[in-house]
Amino acid sequence: MRPSSWQSRIERAAELESEYPAAAEVLRFYQEIAKFQSESEPLSQKSGFLESRMPALIALVGRIGPPALVEAANRPGVESHEPAVAFFTRVLLQVQKGYAAAHSHISMGITRNTCPFCNERPVAAVLRPEGEGGKRGLVCSLCFTEWEFRRLLCPNCGEEDHRKLPVYTASEFPYIRIETCDSCRRYIKSVDLTINGRAIPEVDELAAIPLDLWAVEKDYTKLTPNIFGL
Numbered sequence: 763m764r765p766s767s768w769q770s771r772i773e774r775a776a777e778l779e780s781e782y783p784a785a786a787e788v789l790r791f792y793q794e795i796a797k798f799q800s801e802s803e804p805l806s807q808k809s810g811f812l813e814s815r816m817p818a819l820i821a822l823v824g825r826i827g828p829p830a831l832v833e834a835a836n837r838p839g840v841e842s843h844e845p846a847v848a849f850f851t852r853v854l855l856q857v858q859k860g861y862a863a864a865h866s867h868i869s870m871g872i873t874r875n876t877c878p879f880c881n882e883r884p885v886a887a888v889l890r891p892e893g894e895g896g897k898r899g900l901v902c903s904l905c906f907t908e909w910e911f912r913r914l915l916c917p918n919c920g921e922e923d924h925r926k927l928p929v930y931t932a933s934e935f936p937y938i939r940i941e942t943c944d945s946c947r948r949y950i951k952s953v954d955l956t957i958n959g960r961a962i963p964e965v966d967e968l969a970a971i972p973l974d975l976w977a978v979e980k981d982y983t984k985l986t987p988n989i990f991g992l
């Protein structure tokens with residue numbers, strides 16, 4: 763499955779912004795970041811890419827980011843400060859690795875819980891239409907490669923007893939499930955494309971912040987935070 767383009771992610775985020783006001787602020791910021799990522803893509807395979815795009819990214823975030831990032835972006839010598847630097851670097855690495863992954867042949871091989879291209883962990887799960895039910899995949903948090911993964915298997919600890927893998931849904935997001943594991947107390951959001959074929963997992967995941975708040979209240983920890991650390 764080829765990853766979505768930056769343009770389709772931007773368009774999807776704009777749709778979700780009007781549908782889910784609770785996530786509007788995050789989605790508006792995401793659209794600006796994704797536009798920057800889209801514009802950066804043609805340069806992404808050149809040497810010195812990160813260094814060359816970093817000042818423009820920091821300037822952009824300094825104008826439109828959330829308060830903590832604005833403060834970091836406007837501080838002299840921000841390059842050496844965490845965690846803002848981790849965010850800036852990841853924005854650019856998503857472009858670089860995402861482009862490389864989309865233009866590589868990736869051997870999917872055996873079931874694995876990290877990305878077969880870049881070895882990062884999944885930011886969301888996805889269910890795609892297949893036969894009677896759905897085929898489960900995981901989506902990389904860095905390069906957005908999607909790979910197949912067994913339905914009843916915890917992507918963190920490998921638990922496969924269905925009684926320890928409860929799934930929760932909320933009426934507000936009929937196509938997004940919270941897949942939890944009671945053995946390791948991790949969870950991942952799963953975007954069900956059999957119910958909503960317009961969804962883009964890594965974008966729709968951002969809109970469903972209320973589900974994260976619910977999961978954290980129930981003492982689950984997200985398997986991998988998204989680009990915004992949520």
Ligand SMILES: [Zn+2]
Pocket residue numbers: 863877878879880881882902903904905906907
């Ligand atoms: Zn990856």
Ligand SMILES: [Zn+2]
Pocket residue numbers: 916917918919920921943944945946947948
């Ligand atoms: Zn587990």
